[in-house]
Amino acid sequence: MLARHCGLDPLPTADRPARLHGYLQHGWNVGDGMAPDHAYVTGTPLLLWSERTRRRAWSMGRRETYVVGSPWAYLVAQTPDSGAPREGTIWYPFHGWEGQHVVGDHERLIAEIRATEPGPVTACLYWQEFAMRGVRRRYERAGFRVICHGHRGGRWRDLDPHFLDRQLAELRRHRRVASNRLCSAVFYGALAGCEPAVYGDPMHLEGEDMALARQVRRRWPQMHGAKVDVATAYATAVGELGADRLIPPAEMRRLFGWESTA
Structure with missing residues (x-):
């Protein structure tokens, strides 16, 4: 959904999606948006769904955080309801x-x-x-x-x-x-x-x-x-879900490290 939002091919090769610079929140949770059983490289950006999640992450000591909206919110915006x-x-x-x-x-x-x-x-x-x-x-x-x-x-x-x-x-x-x-x-x-x-x-x-x-x-x-x-x-x-915090394609390409593929 995010590559689609940026006008990119979501599967640039047969088996690999577009790589991004940072950890993207996978699902909704009550904490900082990240899976608690994973190790994370210090200083690598956390790409979070919502301002609410960012505030929770900040309270837990996470500083390199960016609100980008959830993939689901982009999908809903991209796909009109037929009624x-x-x-x-x-x-x-x-x-x-x-x-x-x-x-x-x-x-x-x-x-x-x-x-x-x-x-x-x-x-x-x-x-x-x-x-x-x-x-x-x-x-x-x-x-x-x-x-x-x-x-x-x-x-x-x-x-x-x-x-x-x-x-x-x-x-x-x-x-x-x-x-x-x-x-x-x-x-x-x-x-x-x-x-x-x-x-x-x-x-x-x-x-x-x-x-x-x-x-x-x-x-x-x-x-x-x-x-x-x-x-x-x-x-x-x-x-x-950050449906009120969707970012423009150019900003997303810059933040995700996708500028060279635009």
């Missing part, structure tokens, strides 16, 4: 990752979803849970449409440059977006015009300190519940 009718809910169950599996009762969560959602439900599973036949079948047996946006890839391997495009198309098919944890997908859906919701068993990762999950609920109470105020949620998503 086609929306129906039902796309639900994102809290998921694990390659280093930690999620622990929780999927049947209990499914029962709450069925009791809460008024229309058809699409369950979007992370690729790891989607590959687990037992987990996937639980949602299929509930009568949900079950999908996966794709594999996230990493270190320039198994990359999927159209992951977010597919996610936006799916979100714009649905009237609501929901999860059992406040996460990137809920903010993405709110910015894309969905009515967001966060409810149900929050589940947890193996060995996770649940104090962080409770902190998220305390700091963003307006995003929690089976029904939330849509205008307030949208304004919150704008702030967290």
Whole structure:
């Protein structure tokens, strides 16, 4: 999305995206925007989604920070909504990752979803849970449409440059977006015009300190519940995703070290 914004080929070679100078925030989180399990080279710029994230990073001692807006905010701005009718809910169950599996009762969560959602439900599973036949079948047996946006890839391997495009198309098919944890997908859906919701068993990762999950609920109470105020949620998503801080292509090329490719 960012290379597209700058008028560049996002895949200048067969298997490598445009390289940038700095660490770009990957997903929404409650801290400085960076993954806590990664080491970072001192002095390398942090390219953050929002002013809110930059302030949190500053409070944690991060100084070389720049607000550039999230790739999602650029994608939404680049892709006009067709205005086609929306129906039902796309639900994102809290998921694990390659280093930690999620622990929780999927049947209990499914029962709450069925009791809460008024229309058809699409369950979007992370690729790891989607590959687990037992987990996937639980949602299929509930009568949900079950999908996966794709594999996230990493270190320039198994990359999927159209992951977010597919996610936006799916979100714009649905009237609501929901999860059992406040996460990137809920903010993405709110910015894309969905009515967001966060409810149900929050589940947890193996060995996770649940104090962080409770902190998220305390700091963003307006995003929690089976029904939330849509205008307030949208304004919150704008702030967290940096949709009000998008930068011009020339500035982005300079900041990312892409001037020689312009």
